Amino acid sequence: MIELDKTRNIQMITSKKPKKQRTSSLWWMYLPALLAVTFFILYPFFNGLKISFTNWNGFSQSYGFVGFKQYSRMFSDSNTWLVVKNTLLYGLGSTLFQNIIGLAYALLLNQSIKVRSLTRTIIYLPVIISPLIMGYIWYFFFAYQGGALNDILVFLGLEKINALGDPTLNVWLIVFVNTFQFVGIAMIIYLAGLQSISKDYYEAAEIDGATGFQKFIKITFPLLMPSITINMVINIIGGLKLFDVIIALTGGGPGYASQSMSTFMYDLYFNRQDAGYAATQGILMAAIILIISLSALIYFKRKEVEA
């Protein structure tokens, strides 16, 4: 602690350095990074804004500016709302499940029990696997023809189900697979959070005769707020961007039933040569992700301060 304070003091002193030192910004050191980001992210992003006002088909040299036509088309397109609904389901649904299950796993695996580290490893393992391949792995489970799920149903004498072809069920299966793959991250962050809570609090509460549930509500939960913030924000951002798993499990089908904004954009651009419209959808997606993740961040940061 003392060490840390010392460096902080020095930093405070040095920030009052003579002017000459401070004005040298050493800008050439970040020039390569700035160029890379400008060329491959910022320029395309602003160019995308421009394309969203055109009727460009994605390959011809000429195109016309059509004003807000693509935008009004987007807002009156029923597919847009279906896809936005799915995207929110993937983003918020996965977040909810990953946090509830991740916290439960963390509470369990924070106890000194057998098979603890093995179980942690097994739960965490899918995090490092390609989401696309994780999707294929679950495909073998849910597939209509020769899938493991239907093998059970047949064994029990029941009807086979086409789980991935069912438009109301398959969106939940996508949430499930995404949760299965990334629940390990939430678990690890909650474990770290639990281990940072001082045992003294619990001992004091026990002296006061608090029950296990009371201890959880009054001590564990409030002190876990920073971990909850991190988990909520990263899971929401990850879920709203979902692409690979959908491609692997359903391809976005049947029809548009399980498309997310990313897969919808891909489909519009590559299969329908509707580049102007695809760019417009890209703008909407960026706006939605920005608004949701920033408001989640602000909301949970505020909670953290209160707690």
Next chain:
Amino acid sequence: MDYMNKRKKAVLSFVALLIALFHLIPFYILLTTSLKERGDFSSKWTFPTEIAFGNFKEAWESANLGGAFFNTSIITFISAVLLIFVGSLAAYPLARRQTKVNKFIFMLFISIMVIPPLTALVPLYQLVVDIGMMNTRQIAIFNNVAAYLPLTIFLYVGFIRSTIPLELEEAARLDGASTMGIFFKIVFPLLKPVTSSILIISCVYIWNDYQFAIFFLQAEEVKTIPVVLSSFFGENANRMNLVAAAAIMAVLPMVILFLILQKHFVKGLSSGAMKG
């Protein structure tokens, strides 16, 4: 009391075991699928009586997994090296010289971090076509580096500000060392912990990248592992045994690496996740 505790622990251990088994189910199904002959329609829950190792050989050859491993390794390795070099270089002035310009540039990098690069898919694709870099490994490298640079810079800046003592740099400056000398000889070696985290994060993300690769690496000779897997899946819809064998081979290197370096993986990936 002690007896109750023991019993409770036994129950909890049993629950943990059940959870572990549940999480292993998809991998078990993957294994049994990959080991069965084409005509074997037995339940996926049973092991085959005759193990078809031939699936692995056939999948390896017909999916061209060797070439895919080569491409993925090259792209991942060069991207990671560039990220560490360009990222740490950029982070140093942003951490140490808090001029107005530098503060603005740092905020710029942070805000880019929130926007997923693929929302700009259409113009990015057009840009890649215009500069004639479709189906090159270079474009995969550039895109991945640009996409993960903001996170890399963010992690480096945080680490430099919080853990590298300024006295060292001041002392070296008094001894007449140049800024570059100070950076490479003194600061960079001290960045080792965060560098290893960044290395792990970028390797996992870029190794598994499908979103960029599917758009920009469609030619056979530049395809990476996820792209090869997706085309192989498309071509062999009725031969799941082969696809399962290919999937096992595709994930095995990363899984083995993870099991060896587990602690580093978990630490690295969490520090990347903490960026919020």
